[in-house]
Amino acid sequence: MxxxxxxxxxxxxxxxxxxxxxxxxxxxxxxxxxxxxxxxxxxxxxxxxxxxxxxxxxxxxxxxxxxxPPDWLSVDYLERLVKEESDSAAFSQMPWRWMEVAEILLDTCSEDLISPSDIALHIRSLRELRQAKIRAGLSDQMNSSYIKINNLGLMEVCEIRPWVGKVVDGLRKIEGEAGSTAARRRREDIDADGDEDMDDDGY
Known part of the structure; x- marks a missing residue:
């Protein structure tokens, strides 16, 4: 199984x-x-x-x-969001399931949407802009033991979680090994100092 x-x-x-x-x-x-x-x-x-x-x-x-369709799934609203994403380093606040809802509605009831082709274009632009920000944010935080990015949707989180988890685990392992190496060197330095003191006292 x-x-x-x-x-x-x-x-x-x-x-x-x-x-x-x-x-x-x-x-x-x-x-x-x-x-x-x-x-x-x-x-x-x-x-x-x-x-x-x-x-x-x-x-x-x-x-x-x-x-x-929800209020945010309109051409005017999405145009504003695209501009916000382009002008700001922060992520625009989106519904938790914005990507999934948009995809399902575009696939199953485009007749109920006003200008579905324009909506699809703006959704794609939002996705690309936010993916670029995610990559930039991850690059900036790769030296950290945890990753913090606000206002991501569920699909965005699920897309990056598997490999981000592996990266963070790898960083923690490297930090742990570095800490162990530093601690071992400190012990060796202490032992070496102790041996020198003993030689100076004539023992």
């Missing part, structure tokens, strides 16, 4: 993201659903309702609802 891996894969992160709540506008009436993770109220057009993302995608594929 294969042993479980230590870190989440991008596929697992996307699967977890499907439990995120998103707003829909029903096209047809649908009774209340008693799901494992949530109970939905009856869906009555044109009243908006919040449902798990996987259910929204399922109903959208059946043309039984329209998905209302």
């Amino acid at each position: 294969a042993l479980p891996h230590q870190h989440l894969t991008p596929q697992e992160v996307s699967f977890i993201c499907e439990s995120e709540l998103i707003t829909i506008v029903p096209r047809q009436r649908l009774g209340a659903l008693n799901l494992i993770s949530i109970d939905t109220r009856p869906l009555v057009p044109p009243q908006r309702a919040d449902v798990p993302l996987w259910l929204a995608v399922f109903l959208r594929k059946q043309k039984r609802c329209n998905i209302v």
